[in-house]
Amino acid sequence: MRLFARNAAADAAPPVPGSPARRWTRRLALPAAVALAASLAACGRKEAPPPAPRPVVAMPAQADASLPAWTLPGEVQARYSTPLSFRVGGKIIERQVRLGDTVAPGQIVARLDPADAAKNAAAARAALSAAQHQFDYARQQLDRDRAQARENLIAATQLEQTRNAYASALAQRDQAAQQAALAADQLKYTTLQADHAGVITAEEADTGQNVSAGTPVYQLAWSGDVDALCDVPESVLAGLAIGQRASVTLGPLPGQTFGAVLREIAPAADPQSRTYRAKLTLESPSPEVRLGMTANISFDNRSANGRATYTVPATALFHEGREPAVWIVKPEEDTLELRRVQVLRYDARTVTLSQGVAAGERVVWQGVHTVSAGEKVRPVPPLHPEDFAS
Known part of the structure; x- marks a missing residue:
């Protein structure tokens, strides 16, 4: 009985740590625990479904058959317009043309009081006459001294002095001649003549007024080429190029359209309006075209560099740093x-857009600030495409 009791007690007692029974117990319990945990995890976890692609409004890019037309207001002006002014100062005593008059080349348009200029011219002529007389005397004296020197009748130093007097008289004569010519020009400048044929477009001085040299008296618009001028905003400037064609219509001449060619764009913007002055030459303007007429200038609907262009809604424009950018939906990957x-x-x-987009590529039209690169999307067309039309 004692032996049985001791064996029973021994079987009921826990294994001693480090004993073989203890080690076998742990070896059997560990795989069972791992299997139990795996079975519990498999029962409690389900595969999370992938996120649904975000719907975005996107449409394939289509090359423009022509650029959207733009029309700018302008006015008709002469290609060349210059002020008419006297080259000397004085008092205006006569004006022979008025505003709107047509003038011919060389036609006299105004005069200054010539009294002072005439006196200066007379004094210059008198000085020239005296210098000429001194020169003639010095030349005759040089001829006599040369003849006497050949006969050894005068000393060599006297001949040198005569030559020096002759050279001085010659220089004085030439100086007096130039002064007389200048005085004559000053007298001629008291008469104002038109340099070119044209029309008087402004009167800036009146009879009896004292003017200085260079003060405009008239504005002369030359006959010949006629320009149409307009101010171009910055948003349109990139689409213009020298030689580009345009059509011009004039308010006072309804139903008539004139061809024009862009010949000049201002290199700098106006500091007040921040626009650029553009000048176009009208081709074959009719006689009814008058200076100052209001004009509507429609530029030819073609890209300046000849490349295909793509027009998208303004809401499609995003940025990458400081550069403009758009979101493109990659094919197949979406x-x-x-x-x-x-x-x-x-x-x-x-x-x-002139660069960066190819025909058929899908461009995101809306929500460009809510998407990110590499995001999976589902392109959908806009509900009302007409809302995005220009």
Whole structure:
């Protein structure tokens, strides 16, 4: 009985740490625990479904058949317009033309009081006459002294003095001649003549007024080439190039359209309006075209560099740093790519792109600030495409 009791007690007692029984117990319990945990985890965890692609409004890019037309207000002006002014100062005593008169080359348009200029011219002529007399005397004296020197009748130093007097008289004669010519020109300048044929467009001095040299008396618009002038905003400037064609309509001449060619763009903007002055030459203007007429200038609807352009809503424009960019939906992957573009022109509701987009590529039209690069999307068309039209 004692032996049985001791064996039973031994079986009931826990294994001693480090004993073989203890080690076998741990070896059997560990795999069971791992299997139990794995089975519990498999029962409690389910695979999370992938996020649904975000719907974005995107449309394939289509090359513009022609750029959206823009029309700028302008006015008709002569290609060349110069002020007419006296080259000397004085008092205006006569004006022979008035505002709007047509003048011919060389026609006298105004006169100054010539009294002072005439006196200066007379004094210069008198000085020239005296210098000429001194020169003639010195020449005759030189001829006599040369003849006497050949006969050894005078000393060599006297001949040298005569030659010196002759050279001085010659220089004085030439100086007096130039002074007389200048005085004659000053007298001629008291008469104002038109240099070119044209029309008087402004009167800036009146009879009896004292004017200085260079003060404008008239404004003369030359006959010949006629220009149409307009102020171009910065948003349109990138689409213009020298030689580009345009059509011009004039308010007072309804129903008539004139061709024009862009010949000049101001290199700097006006400091007040921040616009650039553009000048276009009208081709074959009719006699009814008058200076100062109001004009509507419509530029030819073509890209300045001949490349295809793409017009997208203004809401599609994003940025990459300081450069403009748009979101492109990659084909097959339907993921987003941010791509830099070059904007040819900005309009009220659209932008025209000249680089960065190819035909058929899907461009995100809305929500460009809520997406990110590489994001999976689902392109959808706009509900009302007409809302994005220019």
